[in-house]
Amino acid sequence: MKVAVVGTGYVGLVTGACFTEMGNHVVCIDIDEAKLDRLRAGEIPIFEPGLDAVVSSGIEAGLLRFSSDIAESIKDAEYIFIAVGTPPGEDGSADLQYVLAVAKSIGEHLKNYAVVIDKSTVPVGTADKVHAEISSQLALRDADIDFDVVSNPEFLKEGAAVNDFMRPDRVVVGTNSEKARQKMTELYSPYLRSSDRLMFMGVRDAEMTKYAANAMLATKISFMNEVAGLCDELDVDVENVRRGIGSDSRIGYSFIYPGCGYGGSCFPKDVKALVHTAEQSGFEPTLLAAVEKRNNSQKHKLFSNISGYFKGDLKGKRIAVWGLAFKPGTDDMREAPSIVLINALIEAGAQVCAFDPVAKETAAREFPEQWLADGQLQMVDFQYDVLKQADALVLVTEWKRFRQPDFEAMKELMNDAIIFDGRNQYDPDYLKSIEFKYSGIGRNNFK
Ligand SMILES: NC(=O)c1ccc[n+]([C@@H]2O[C@H](COP(=O)([O-])OP(=O)(O)OC[C@H]3O[C@@H](n4cnc5c(N)ncnc54)[C@H](O)[C@@H]3O)[C@@H](O)[C@H]2O)c1
Known part of the structure; x- marks a missing residue:
């Protein structure tokens, strides 16, 4: 099958490369020529485990190519994926300018029937806008070409993106067109272990599903961070509470780890966008607004713990930081808690020395x-x-390599043996036994 993917970022590159694994012909399109040159030279512009092997095998098999020429690239395509960014606008809404610019180009250059697929995370109603933009461009050139617009949100996780794409929990497709339904089934069937993992629904339902998934995960994190804050006040160790509730099969362990706040290119912007969508439709998003507020304050938690320990005087203090990426397994620092922390430390007069296994360049x-x-x-x-x-x-x-460090060697190197643990990775009792001071999130700090 012939596939065009417009937007060669985290999602577009993984999508395009993984489609070649099943023998499809894929062209990945972008406006960033420098990025395309690097890709053509076999260089992967992002850190994503396993992606380099998939990209190079696609190129070697003659199935994967890169282009900035959308007109030439979509002329034979049966599937055109839109995978460009949808960053937050000033009011928190998803900025659709890149998605609609691609829709306009598709309308200007479409030659034959194609399924146009919204893979970017976009608010409910966007597929209609994409459809209208393509239709108006076709009308301008008096072209009578059939096409469908479907919603196919992406659920991959950075750091595990290739595996998530090759073995998805589910593939959600929003469409009312039988023809598009058949085409999407053909394309995705090889990736699905059972047919019920391919879920068809209405276009608006699919658009909402993506936001609801991210908002649910963000809610779990903020809930646990709120509980951790209360644990600090009440002399309770949140890690015991986490184990106690996670063992309840109705609750489960995933996404209930207290920490220094969620970051990344998705949760913060998607929660904001859903709040905006709700407000626009006259619905008060009480819970979602609180999730966002809790997360914003949680990103300041480490700084406030550190500043409290040094009694507000950080001038000349040398603070070591382990980890810059918004989570392990990626070099992505979009909305990372490390940014809030480092800015606050330096503004307070501290000197910061940081290490991250892959995010130094970012x-x-x-x-x-x-x-x-x-x-x-x-x-x-x-x-x-x-x-x-x-x-x-x-x-x-919480990169794995930080999990079991050589504490004795660390003590030798440091002026003061104290750890502020933003991910509750370490055992406070053990650290105390080897004469480290320890401050976690919601766990009886310094007691
Ligand atoms: N990153 C993730 O983990 C993830 C997961 C699921 C969904 N999403 C969603 O997928 C979408 C893309 O996210 P991303 O992280 O891949 O973004 P990204 O910023 O990494 O990549 C977007 C790419 O689109 C290109 N682009 C912009 N305008 C273009 C145009 N007119 N023509 C061609 N290329 C153009 C940019 O140059 C860039 O390379 C967003 O809506 C995001 O919310 C992201």
Whole structure:
């Protein structure tokens, strides 16, 4: 089958490359020429486990190519995926300018019937807008070409994206067209272990499903962070509470880990966008607004713990940071809690030395060059190097390599043996027994 994917970011590149695995011909389209050049040279612009092998085998098999020419790329395509960004606008709504720009190009250049697929996360009603934009462009050139617009939201997780795409829990397709339904079944069947994993529904239902999924996960995280805050006040260890409730099969363990807030390119923007959609439709999103508020304050939690320990005087303090990416397994730092923490520390006069296994380059683009030049912010290549003369260590991203570090060696390197654990990775009793001070999230800090 011939597939065109417009937008070659995290979602578009994974989607395009994984479709070649089953023998489909795929062209990945982007407006970023530099990114396309890197891809053509076999370089993967993002860190995503297993993606390099899938991309290179697609290229070697002659099934995967990259182009900035949408007209040429979609002329034979049976499937045209829209996988461009939908960043938050100033009012929190999803900014649809990139999606609609692609719809316009499709309308300008479509030659034959194709299924146009919204894979970007877009608000309810967007497929209608995409349909209207394509139709109006076709009308302008007096072209009578049939097409369908379907919603096919993406549920992949960065850090496990290839596996999620190749073995999805479910594939959601919103369409009212029988023809599009058959085409989508043909395309996705090889990826599904059972046919009930391919879920057809109305277009608007599919659009809403994506937001509801992300909002539910964000809600679980914020709920647990709120419980952790209360545990701090009540002299309770939230980790015992987490185990106690997670063992209830109605609740389960996933997404109830307290921490320093959720980040990434999806949860924060999707919760905001759903709040906006609700407000626009005259419905008060009480719970969702609170989820967002809790998360925003949670991202300041580590700084407030650190500042409290140093009695508000962070001038000249050297703070070591482990982990910059918004979660392990990716170099993505969009909305990462590390950004809020590092900005606050440096503004308070501290010097920060950070290590992340893969996000160093992303971080160099995220923070002011001047900080790096002046040494207010240092980024090192080895995890123990951050600890030299450090007055405290902060664990922000729970990469596996931070799980069982050499605490004795760490104590030797640090000025003061104290860990602020933003992911509750360590055992406070054990750390106390080896003379570390410990501050977690919701766990009897320093007691
Ligand atoms: N990243 C994730 O984990 C994830 C998961 C599920 C869904 N999503 C959703 O998928 C969508 C894409 O997210 P992403 O993280 O892949 O974004 P991204 O920013 O990594 O990639 C978007 C790409 O689209 C390109 N682009 C923009 N306008 C274009 C145009 N007119 N023509 C061609 N290319 C164009 C950009 O240059 C960029 O390379 C968003 O709606 C996001 O919410 C993301």
